[in-house]
Amino acid sequence: MSSTNPNPKKAAVVGGGVIGGGWVARFLLNGWNVSVFDPDPQAERKIGEVIENARRSLPALYDRALPEEGILTFHNDMASTVADAAWIQESAPEQLALKHKILADIQAHAPKDCLIGSSTSGFKPSELQEESINPGQIVVAHPFNPVYLLPLIEVVPSKATDAAAVDAGCEILRSVGLKPLVVRKEIDAHIADRLLEAVWREGLWLVHDGVATTQEIDDAIRFGFGLRWAQMGLFETYRIAGGEAGMEHFIGQFGPALKWPWTKLMDVPELTPELTARIAQQSDDQSGHMTIRELERLRDDNLVGMMRALKKSGSGAGGTINDHEASLQNHGSIDHLPVTVDRQIPQSWTDYNGHMNEAHYVEISAQASDRFMELIGADAEYITAGSSYFTVENHVCYVQEITAGDRISVTTQLIKGEGKKLHLFHRLMMIDGQVAATVETMLLHVDLKTRRTSEPGGIVATNLAEIAVLHDRLAKPEQLGRAIG
Numbered sequence: 001m002s003s004t005n006p007n008p009k010k011a012a013v014v015g016g017g018v019i020g021g022g023w024v025a026r027f028l029l030n031g032w033n034v035s036v037f038d039p040d041p042q043a044e045r046k047i048g049e050v051i052e053n054a055r056r057s058l059p060a061l062y063d064r065a066l067p068e069e070g071i072l073t074f075h076n077d078m079a080s081t082v083a084d085a086a087w088i089q090e091s092a093p094e095q096l097a098l099k100h101k102i103l104a105d106i107q108a109h110a111p112k113d114c115l116i117g118s119s120t121s122g123f124k125p126s127e128l129q130e131e132s133i134n135p136g137q138i139v140v141a142h143p144f145n146p147v148y149l150l151p152l153i154e155v156v157p158s159k160a161t162d163a164a165a166v167d168a169g170c171e172i173l174r175s176v177g178l179k180p181l182v183v184r185k186e187i188d189a190h191i192a193d194r195l196l197e198a199v200w201r202e203g204l205w206l207v208h209d210g211v212a213t214t215q216e217i218d219d220a221i222r223f224g225f226g227l228r229w230a231q232m233g234l235f236e237t238y239r240i241a242g243g244e245a246g247m248e249h250f251i252g253q254f255g256p257a258l259k260w261p262w263t264k265l266m267d268v269p270e271l272t273p274e275l276t277a278r279i280a281q282q283s284d285d286q287s288g289h290m291t292i293r294e295l296e297r298l299r300d301d302n303l304v305g306m307m308r309a310l311k312k313s314g315s316g317a318g319g320t321i322n323d324h325e326a327s328l329q330n331h332g333s334i335d336h337l338p339v340t341v342d343r344q345i346p347q348s349w350t351d352y353n354g355h356m357n358e359a360h361y362v363e364i365s366a367q368a369s370d371r372f373m374e375l376i377g378a379d380a381e382y383i384t385a386g387s388s389y390f391t392v393e394n395h396v397c398y399v400q401e402i403t404a405g406d407r408i409s410v411t412t413q414l415i416k417g418e419g420k421k422l423h424l425f426h427r428l429m430m431i432d433g434q435v436a437a438t439v440e441t442m443l444l445h446v447d448l449k450t451r452r453t454s455e456p457g458g459i460v461a462t463n464l465a466e467i468a469v470l471h472d473r474l475a476k477p478e479q480l481g482r483a484i485g
């Protein structure tokens, strides 16, 4: 049943700070072995804390379990760090001379065919490639904090970067749930940081001029356009803002305002000690009651909730999660029964009692019924062709508490699958095999055009008959047919 990974690949991360730690967690939790090189004596502790945060959030994005975690090792020399690596990520401080030195050291020991990504926020790949013995191997792979949750990687090749290696590199990034966005023309600060810098500059001016505090600026973002941007970005949002006349009307109406003195554009306020102290004080007033790790966990829980909402429509990052989820292998069988769900419980499913809310037991059993439908051939194609099953009755027995982060597997037993009726029994099990809940479910086969019950198609009926032969030999569950009381 477990999604073991017999041949883990190796990623090497050079520089394990805020961003390097995020890369470590992203690869590790997707089943890669990861080796780290970082001279900071605290690196192991800091990375450990980032991984802990990642463990409680990344698996919660998916309705299937991630592969078994890889093995993490720390190294004192570059040769052993990068040996046999399939991906190398440089995440050292943003200083060009230091990055040149580190990249030269990496290239002296790295496999020649392994792409080396740099997390640089602003340097162009051609700058990183200066003095390189093998420039074709170097590319910018710019991530977003937290790297273990946010999918975007700006992949910026220069003219000297090996195009085939970039294609292969993008495949690797996709395989760990990331969304590579290849930037077609190198430019300082790539795409996203140019946009972020423009907003950041304006924010600094608003504080400098006493127009707004850091809290008020953050409120202006998070209660309004910040919510829009995660699902439609800038241009699609403005297309809608143009009403039925669309983008041309929008530009006609608001384009001229760009020439009015609304913004400070390229000017940057002098970051004097006074301004820096004012910003830091306002930031302390705003968020100083929480530690950075607490803020990270709050951010991660919110991100998981929002990204799970996007998953439903497949918009933006939700589409990337769906694609990655489809590539995750799980299922198999336990005690001769198919495993129809194998997943981790997200924080957002817990309630005021500190455990998974009762409603989500039914959600999990619905996922198990969906998977069982796929197994018998009542899959997406079958439904598009006009038939499906509707649930008409559920009986849940809550046996054990389930909490955030628990890994739950569900086995599904066919009780009866004849004619229009599909009678299932789901067992929700903890990782140690203990039953946490059972859900008995009755579904009816329905013609989606008439919305009336109907007999299932031939392939579904045949598959059900075959499964029935196997499941009829198993003992009937003791909770079957149980009524309250």
Ligand SMILES: NC(=O)C1=CN([C@@H]2O[C@H](COP(=O)(O)OP(=O)(O)OC[C@H]3O[C@@H](n4cnc5c(N)ncnc54)[C@H](O)[C@@H]3O)[C@@H](O)[C@H]2O)C=CC1
Binding pocket: 014, 015, 016, 017, 018, 019, 020, 037, 038, 039, 040, 043, 091, 092, 093, 094, 095, 102, 119, 120, 121, 122, 142, 143, 144, 145
């Ligand atoms: N912090 C952020 O929000 C983002 C940062 N980046 C980029 O990621 C890179 C790293 O930034 P952060 O993680 O924020 O910095 P950081 O200061 O948190 O981490 C840098 C790490 O590099 C290590 N280091 C120093 N010298 C080294 C050497 N010679 N060899 C190996 N490791 C060495 C340090 O000990 C430290 O752990 C930068 O290029 C930055 O532009 C990219 C996206 C976002």
Ligand SMILES: C[N+](C)(C)CC(=O)CC(=O)[O-]
Binding pocket: 121, 143, 144, 145, 193, 196
């Ligand atoms: C501030 N920053 C330029 C380092 C930010 C980034 O590069 C991306 C991010 O995560 O915001």
